[in-house]
Amino acid sequence: METWVIANQKGGVGKTTTTITLGALLAARGKRVLLVDLDPHGSLTAYLRYDPDTVVGSAYEVFQSGGSINANVRETGIENLYLLPASPALATLDRQFGGQQGGGIALKKALNQLEAQVDYVLIDCPPTLGILMVNALAAADFLIIPVQTEFLALKGLERMKHTLSMIARARKTSIPYLMVPTLFDRRTRAGREALEMLQEDYSENLWDLVIPVDTQFRDASKKGVPLTELNDQARGVMAFEALLDTIIEIRAESSRNRDVRIVEAEAYG
Amino acid sequence: MVNLPDANSALFNYIDSLLLDDAALAEGRGAGSAPGDNLVRDDGGAVDGADADAASGTDILRVLFVNVAGIPLAIPMANVPPMVDVERASLKQGVSAEGWNIGLLSRGGYEIGVLDIKDIIFPNGASAQARGSNSKYIHILLLENTGCGLGCDEVGTIVTLKRQDIEWCSHRKTRPWLSGMVKAYNRALLDVKEIVRMCAPKLNDAIRNNSVN
Numbered sequence: 001m002e003t004w005v006i007a008n009q010k011g012g013v014g015k016t017t018t019t020i021t022l023g024a025l026l027a028a029r030g031k032r033v034l035l036v037d038l039d040p041h042g043s044l045t046a047y048l049r050y051d052p053d054t055v056v057g058s059a060y061e062v063f064q065s066g067g068s069i070n071a072n073v074r075e076t077g078i079e080n081l082y083l084l085p086a087s088p089a090l091a092t093l094d095r096q097f098g099g100q101q102g103g104g105i106a107l108k109k110a111l112n113q114l115e116a117q118v119d120y121v122l123i124d125c126p127p128t129l130g131i132l133m134v135n136a137l138a139a140a141d142f143l144i145i146p147v148q149t150e151f152l153a154l155k156g157l158e159r160m161k162h163t164l165s166m167i168a169r170a171r172k173t174s175i176p177y178l179m180v181p182t183l184f185d186r187r188t189r190a191g192r193e194a195l196e197m198l199q200e201d202y203s204e205n206l207w208d209l210v211i212p213v214d215t216q217f218r219d220a221s222k223k224g225v226p227l228t229e230l231n232d233q234a235r236g237v238m239a240f241e242a243l244l245d246t247i248i249e250i251r252a253e254s255s256r257n258r259d260v261r262i263v264e265a266e267a268y269g
Numbered sequence: 270m271v272n273l274p275d276a277n278s279a280l281f282n283y284i285d286s287l288l289l290d291d292a293a294l295a296e297g298r299g300a301g302s303a304p305g306d307n308l309v310r311d312d313g314g315a316v317d318g319a320d321a322d323a324a325s326g327t328d329i330l331r332v333l334f335v336n337v338a339g340i341p342l343a344i345p346m347a348n349v350p351p352m353v354d355v356e357r358a359s360l361k362q363g364v365s366a367e368g369w370n371i372g373l374l375s376r377g378g379y380e381i382g383v384l385d386i387k388d389i390i391f392p393n394g395a396s397a398q399a400r401g402s403n404s405k406y407i408h409i410l411l412l413e414n415t416g417c418g419l420g421c422d423e424v425g426t427i428v429t430l431k432r433q434d435i436e437w438c439s440h441r442k443t444r445p446w447l448s449g450m451v452k453a454y455n456r457a458l459l460d461v462k463e464i465v466r467m468c469a470p471k472l473n474d475a476i477r478n479n480s481v482n
Contacts, residue, residue, distance in 0.1 A: 097287075101286050101287070101351075101353060102287070102288075103287050104284070104286075104287025104288040105287075105288060129280075131287060134284055134287045134288065135287075138287075138288055163280075166280060166281050166284050167284060167288075169281065169285070170281070170284045170285040170287075170288045171288060
């Protein structure tokens with residue numbers, strides 16, 4: 001099981017669209033995928049036609065003592081794609097947990113229950129640093145940071161990188177990540193300039209393609225289905241296909257390197 | 270006004286505490302040991318960057334600022350250690366010897382011996398006034414690889430110092446726990462390794478007695 005977290009400490013950068021589209025593409029490739037909505041606003045939950053204000057059983061229950069994840073997973077109407085919905089009550093967890101020891105690994109422990117049942121877990125994070133984001137990052141095998149190609153969005157990246165460095169210190173291991181330029185509109189000068197700045201300042205972990213602005217994403221969200229279900233040839237979908245291929249290649253490379261290290265370690269005793 | 274740590278330390282402490290799991294605590298007590306067998310290492314362990322004497326031979330030393338009974342202190346620490354904030358009253362009290370108040374903190378099936386730094390730096394018989402009033406809460410720094418924790422009233426930030434920033438003690442007989450003074454901050458620099466060495470027998474007695482009871 002692989003857990004991918006979609007996070008950025010800036011709102012409106014395309015986290016939910018990234019989560020649902022990548023999830024739907026993985027499901028279409030025959031992978032069993034669980035989408036986890038950790039944002040108390042419940043955008044992903046609402047997208048998939050569940051009402052976060054009234055849904056019974058959500059990610060909130062997973063944080064309760066002895067909470068089961070299986071009991072709260074919902075069907076999405078799409079084969080192989082499942083949802084752990086959000087609830088506004090998630091916003092109270094920071095107050096309830098405070099800085100309580102171990103409160104940041106509750107989700108990771110709960111997801112371990114699903115090891116044999118799903119191939120991928122994709123977590124849609126809230127844009128604020130708190131217990132929910134810490135839980136998501138603690139569970140992450142890989143982090144996807146959507147970055148809107150817009151000047152102000154770039155400022156939020158530094159904050160996200162700072163958070164990542166602190167999480168890495170606390171976990172004593174770093175989280176591999178990829179920054180993904182989103183909502184790119186090549187017709188605007190501001191968009192092109194922001195992309196150039198991204199490429200200059202963050203070339204190392206930046207995806208070399210972009211997710212373009214595509215109004216069909218809006219149409220799909222109105223209908224409550226991933227765009228892949230409406231038009232699998234939409235340019236937005238094609239871009240996410242390319243992104244998925246890149247991430248799978250990165251993960252495969254990482255796995256190969258890990259295997260080599262293990263073999264080397266065994267060879268040298 | 271509340272005396273807050275700097276923003277970076279506050280964020281890191283928050284994240285670090287959230288990510289602390291039973292395994293990490295167990296590691297701090299010495300991985301692989303069973304509860305009850307898991308006693309404090311009397312060689313002072315290998316606290317992360319906490320060997321002031323060894324550090325005195327190097328140019329750079331990182332210290333954590335803490336306050337105990339209003340006294341500013343510095344503890345050599347490469348990184349902010351795992352930390353637990355608890356009410357003093359919630360600590361199980363083990364045996365008390367030499368005026369030391371030894372508490373036992375239960376975590377992940379282990380008993381962690383906790384020593385209030387105040388008890389170490391004030392000599393036996395010091396007045397209650399000199400020792401400062403006990404605040405309701407105690408911050409416990411969990412010392413990795415030693416199996417014990419040090420209690421203090423306030424935790425500040427980590428500061429990087431140079432060797433020449435410290436007035437190193439040449440005579441340690443009366444205060445073996447004192448490595449020197451951080452000149453610019455007028456803070457006593459504690460020798461954590463020595464403190465653990467001094468306290469290990471008492472802490473282990475407390476742990477053993479508690480596991481028997």
